[in-house]
Amino acid sequence: MSEHKTWSGRQSSTWRTKVGLAEMLKGGVIMDVVTSEQAKLAENAGASAVMALERVPADIRADGGVSRMSDPRMIKGIQEIVSIPVMAKCRIGHFMEARILEALGVDFIDESEVLTPADDQYHVDKNLFKVPFVCGCRNLGEALRRIGEGAAMIRTKGEAGTGDVVEAVRHMRTLMDEIRTLTLLPRDQLMTAARDMGAPYDLVEEVARIGRLPVPNFSAGGVATPADAALMMHLGAESVFVGSGIFKSGDPARRAKAIVEAVTHYDDPVKLAEISEDLGEPMVGINCDDLGEKERLAVRGW
Amino acid sequence: MKKTIGVLALQGAFARHMKVLESLGVSSVEVREPDNLAGIDGLVIPGGESTTISKMLVRWNLLEPLKSLIENGMPVFGTCAGLILLADHLVNWDNLPRIGGLNLTVARNAYGRQIDSFEAALEINIPGASVLSESPFTGVFIRAPRIVADGVGKGVEVLCSFEGCPVLVRQGNILGASFHPELTGDNRLHEWFLSNIVTGAGSGKRAG
Numbered sequence: 001m002s003e004h005k006t007w008s009g010r011q012s013s014t015w016r017t018k019v020g021l022a023e024m025l026k027g028g029v030i031m032d033v034v035t036s037e038q039a040k041l042a043e044n045a046g047a048s049a050v051m052a053l054e055r056v057p058a059d060i061r062a063d064g065g066v067s068r069m070s071d072p073r074m075i076k077g078i079q080e081i082v083s084i085p086v087m088a089k090c091r092i093g094h095f096m097e098a099r100i101l102e103a104l105g106v107d108f109i110d111e112s113e114v115l116t117p118a119d120d121q122y123h124v125d126k127n128l129f130k131v132p133f134v135c136g137c138r139n140l141g142e143a144l145r146r147i148g149e150g151a152a153m154i155r156t157k158g159e160a161g162t163g164d165v166v167e168a169v170r171h172m173r174t175l176m177d178e179i180r181t182l183t184l185l186p187r188d189q190l191m192t193a194a195r196d197m198g199a200p201y202d203l204v205e206e207v208a209r210i211g212r213l214p215v216p217n218f219s220a221g222g223v224a225t226p227a228d229a230a231l232m233m234h235l236g237a238e239s240v241f242v243g244s245g246i247f248k249s250g251d252p253a254r255r256a257k258a259i260v261e262a263v264t265h266y267d268d269p270v271k272l273a274e275i276s277e278d279l280g281e282p283m284v285g286i287n288c289d290d291l292g293e294k295e296r297l298a299v300r301g302w
Numbered sequence: 303m304k305k306t307i308g309v310l311a312l313q314g315a316f317a318r319h320m321k322v323l324e325s326l327g328v329s330s331v332e333v334r335e336p337d338n339l340a341g342i343d344g345l346v347i348p349g350g351e352s353t354t355i356s357k358m359l360v361r362w363n364l365l366e367p368l369k370s371l372i373e374n375g376m377p378v379f380g381t382c383a384g385l386i387l388l389a390d391h392l393v394n395w396d397n398l399p400r401i402g403g404l405n406l407t408v409a410r411n412a413y414g415r416q417i418d419s420f421e422a423a424l425e426i427n428i429p430g431a432s433v434l435s436e437s438p439f440t441g442v443f444i445r446a447p448r449i450v451a452d453g454v455g456k457g458v459e460v461l462c463s464f465e466g467c468p469v470l471v472r473q474g475n476i477l478g479a480s481f482h483p484e485l486t487g488d489n490r491l492h493e494w495f496l497s498n499i500v501t502g503a504g505s506g507k508r509a510g
Contacts (some may be wrong), residue, residue, distance in 0.1 A: 010420035065496035107416035
């Protein structure tokens with residue numbers, strides 16, 4: 001994080017190069033893919049990155065069982081076929097999965113609640129890695145704990161695999177409200193605020209000063225339509241992750257392209273109307289209110 | 303007269319460029335469709351994913367208007383993906399729809415994957431621009447495109463090289479960098495673009 005050093009040659013994997021890649025992904029769509037064919041389709045639709053995983057969240061829900069890091073062969077197949085960044089997920093706290101993914105040369109690791117947690121108390125110490133990490137959050141305290149551990153990008157969690165955007169909205173609104181509130185607090189209240197939200201003080205102080213997260217803030221979990229994507233951009237997302245919403249829909253290629261276009265033109269309802277036209281069936285989806293406490297993925301994370 | 307710079311805002315780090323321009327007292331507008339091009343004195347093409355931005359240039363009918371504006375002398379500064387979109391030749395990706403204008407060859411992602419991304423101190427030596435040579439400029443290279451050393455054609459001035467490859471080039475009204483000056487808080491390069499390429503561009507040959 002240091003600013004002015006004298007050095008010769010390259011300084012690899014600095015904080016600035018990690019956050020920098022997240023900056024480059026802004027205004028775009030990161031798509032979940034499970035095969036090389038899907039990855040190519042995503043790239044052709046204009047995805048700014050792909051997330052390589054074994055099953056999309058909707059199938060993880062349907063199939064049950066333990067959900068783990070993907071087969072390296074499948075990840076390598078995707079790395080070979082696309083030129084855009086390739087992300088992959090590790091289980092919460094599973095630093096060995098993370099080290100394997102780093103060895104594969106993935107561009108970003110998502111320490112994700114969508115997989116079955118490997119540790120019910122601790123997350124990965126992401127500062128130790130050369131590869132950047134993204135982590136989910138439901139509120140500001142959780143976001144700042146993850147950034148404190150070294151996450152270079154935050155995504156609000158939503159409820160993955162449902163196609164219901166309500167939790168994504170709830171988490172983004174909560175996060176943005178808490179950021180706005182911090183900016184209004186006098187300095188002598190910040191330590192108590194940090195204690196109450198369980199967040200590192202220096203990051204609380206930084207957010208109060210700059211009025212945003214210190215790293216890019218994306219949205220995930222439940223986006224199924226171009227309008228959903230545009231909604232999340234309006235609420236404060238700087239990019240959108242789309243999981244099951246594309247490949248569980250009737251016409252993945254068209255829907256993928258439409259969601260990419262909707263993120264660029266999120267503030268132009270006339271264009272959004274044109275973009276949303278004739279996309280075929282959206283994913284069927286699950287109403288989040290019908291989920292039992294045990295079926296909720298967003299509560300995973302400590 | 304106060305200048306307005308367009309920043310291509312289809313995808314990528316456009317907001318960071320706008321912040322830099324704002325801090326230099328220049329107004330900027332987001333460019334997402336041809337209507338946004340009216341009245342701009344120059345353009346910045348940010349980093350991001352070149353395949354994504356390329357598709358959107360075609361989809362929203364910006365490719366031809368931009369080509370013609372730049373051919374007619376509109377000042378433009380492309381960083382990273384922006385450099386790719388301004389390159390006349392691409393290794394392996396020559397069919398990527400793009401603007402062109404820089405007579406050189408670029409290899410996408412040729413500095414490696416993200417774990418190979420790096421920062422390096424760059425020595426920029428431009429005659430008459432002492433503020434740039436006073437101290438090194440921090441180059442942030444993220445999955446960066448490489449300008450092929452022997453692929454630099456006629457008319458292209460190399461303003462800075464690193465490890466034997468050009469990383470900052472100029473051809474008339476076009477400035478291209480394979481790194482990200484917008485991520486460093488060092489505004490010297492944007493300032494130089496504004497005062498040497500944008501200023502005077504309307505009045506004929508002064509840009510040289």
